[in-house]
Amino acid sequence: MRQRDMVKKKRAALNDIVVQCEGRGKICTLRARPFLIRCCKSVLCMSVAGYLLLASLALFLGIARSVTFFSECKNTRLMSEIREMRDFVSSQEEYITRLFSDDDCRRSMYGAVAVSDEVRQVGVGGPATDDDIESVFATRHEIELRRLAERVDKLLRQYDFHDYSLTDFSGYLKDKKYRMDHVPSIAPINGWLLSGFGVRTHPIFHEARMHEGVDIANFEGTPIRASAAGVAKTGRSETYGNYVFLDHGNEFTTIYAHMRATGVIDGRYVKRGEIIGYVGSTGLSTGPHLHYEVRKYRHPIDPETYILPNDFIVD
Template identity: 35%
Template structure:
């Protein structure tokens, strides 16, 4: 250790040790550094939390706006799902029902996505839950739209087929009301005017003047055009879908075998050929090979009141004209 130095104080007549100035400077420096560091840390914390750089402020604003837009997008997606749900309901209960298509089950329409979790990449994101929710709802909406689109494709196909079928159904009278003398006889057991026996009358007789036009009652193809025993001159049309129509006792035919015809085409003219007691058209409808009452298929020509009158008249006759 070095020798201590003393300084004489004349007033107190005492000696005081002289302190080392270098050591004091070091102590002062250390104290200054500690205080500076402390205030630096505090200042840095305050400034870093209160005063970001312009770039950081811009990114923070964009992030906030992005969150808002994601929330808005998710809301719009859910609104779209509600609208689609209403369309699905109409599809099942109106469109598919009308065209005799089975409804699409709810579990098929709302089915989720199996296999790998396609949203795992969003797990560690700050707003990962929000992004996952939006992405999942969009995927579900897309799948529902695909299913609905395919359903509407089926409906369109069925509608076209239904329209085709309706055009082929025998749905009008073969003789116009304005040309009718009377509805002579209807469907059922009748007394045959020539054979004088009770016999099944498998059609409806339309009494009209010779030469009155006879119309095809639905689209189809002529199966037979010629003369056939007691029917005289006749035409048989195959309409498809199990339907055939027969037009007998014609004066003459206006079509040939194998010819395609449309509803309303003139296929012949009223006559009195074959086993007939007067000018009339004997008209039959067959479904799957069995005769059915034609009067129930005149829905395009008559009102409900006219239909009742027509039905009553057809059942009043006890004797047919053929």
């Protein structure tokens, strides 16, 4: 019994609140119920916890505002840079369009094969990548940057294609120049057209015969020039007298006859306009003139169709 009384007294002492009044030396003891004390403790703990929670929330909101502010500044700067990049890419796209237009004009002017717009798109393909799959979850800035990257990549491919097109066109011009250099196009001499291409009365035999070239008269010793580049072969015959035969390395050959003297040696490559002989009257001839023939695939054709206009005087 005594032990129980002592336990009760200890428990009661734990629930007592001791208050000492100053100046009077008295001590007052207030006794509260355990449930009330527990409630007070709970309220006190909740108050402290609420205060800490509010303080943490205020700190978090402050940090969030700072992060949001800096994020907005960063986004504004990023959008400005994206706009500048977009404007630059647009200007480059306009420039490559002008380059393609100039290329079309050049090709049309010189008879080269045109390049279609579809080919100039230089499209690419392939299976989907992780980037394509993740693009569904990309931000607006990431999507914009990815689109710009695709446009830049296309521009680089178009510039590479334009370089290839210029190289191809340059090769075409070189080949065209080579072919033009080896196609008869100038008169071997300036002078008077005595007899044209076709059937005529032969000036010596006085009968109708096919004239396979043209006769151009000029003073004896007048230089004769190659109408196109080619390899020379010289000779002499009863009909042509002293002559030069030029093989132009394609379907064309030319003959220069009745020369007083030839000016090249066999096997020598001559350029267009280079002197290959001099006007004379050797072979079947009635006076100083040049008999000039143009043959295509070994068949004689009218040389006047391969002489630039006004290159010699027609009498």
